[in-house]
Amino acid sequence: MRERVTPSLVVSILALVITMSGIADAARHTLEHALAGRHTHRHSNTHRHTPKRIDGHRVSAVPYPGGVLLLGKTGRFPAKAIPVVGNASQIDGKSRSELEPSCPPAAVDMGTWCLERGPHPLQLNEKGFNNWFWASQKCVEEGGFLPSTAQLIGAAKQVLLEGKIHENMETATLDTEPLGLKDEREMSSTLVTTTGGSEAAGSYTEPAPASAQYVTVYSNEQKGGLAGGEPVSAPESFRCGYFKAPRANKAIEPVPPTTQLPR
Numbered sequence: 001m002r003e004r005v006t007p008s009l010v011v012s013i014l015a016l017v018i019t020m021s022g023i024a025d026a027a028r029h030t031l032e033h034a035l036a037g038r039h040t041h042r043h044s045n046t047h048r049h050t051p052k053r054i055d056g057h058r059v060s061a062v063p064y065p066g067g068v069l070l071l072g073k074t075g076r077f078p079a080k081a082i083p084v085v086g087n088a089s090q091i092d093g094k095s096r097s098e099l100e101p102s103c104p105p106a107a108v109d110m111g112t113w114c115l116e117r118g119p120h121p122l123q124l125n126e127k128g129f130n131n132w133f134w135a136s137q138k139c140v141e142e143g144g145f146l147p148s149t150a151q152l153i154g155a156a157k158q159v160l161l162e163g164k165i166h167e168n169m170e171t172a173t174l175d176t177e178p179l180g181l182k183d184e185r186e187m188s189s190t191l192v193t194t195t196g197g198s199e200a201a202g203s204y205t206e207p208a209p210a211s212a213q214y215v216t217v218y219s220n221e222q223k224g225g226l227a228g229g230e231p232v233s234a235p236e237s238f239r240c241g242y243f244k245a246p247r248a249n250k251a252i253e254p255v256p257p258t259t260q261l262p263r
Helices: 007-021 023-043 132-141 149-154
Strands: 057-060 107-109 113-116 186-193 212-218 225-231 241-243
Touching (some): 113 149, 132 186, 149 186
Antiparallel strands (some): 107 113, 113 241, 186 212, 212 225
8 A cells, every 4th residue: 555645744854954964053053063162262362263154144252133042051141141221210211100000089999909098079050950961971072980889888998988877987988968957878770770671771762761760879878888779860969980091090080170060
């Protein structure tokens, strides 16, 4: 039976021919001569050393454009062959602090993300428009997101969430309006429905049904608590979350105090 010639057989035969012809040893011998020549040059001042080359590429222990770099005795590139960065304290003119991810000035660092320290400040002409749709879009407009119930409650020990009137101001954000104290809660991005059926989540004719509600949370003395649901069209206090980003601590300018709503 005639044996079939396979690609692997052809490669094996070719490798054997190259090895027997001595081509494989050429590079090794050239490197050995280069090393010997370097040694002779180091200890003799009477003979000018001619750089060795492999296929036109200069062989040396120091880097040359298009050259062959010899490894050191440890099998690694010599330290002198590694380029030195002129100014390691900056990259493209920016310092390390400018490149490190950070939080906006009015936000608390939660590890991998940030949360506004207090309820999002509203301008006078925004009062009453801050429902779930508006708040979601406002947070995205500022480069963030409306936090979920889990995120807000998870942050309850690190930020002061809105609270009930019996809590103290060290554990919650309380209402201090002249009309009198009242319990406060804040919006989350988490939605629930109060009725069954597909229309409970809205439709083209009813994009904001009363049955679609966002879950509110409160401080509960920094333990976190659920405070019921409100229709998505109802205004409520909210705060934005942000992902850390370089120079974020300079990205958002605080709203001037004269345009903020009184708390």
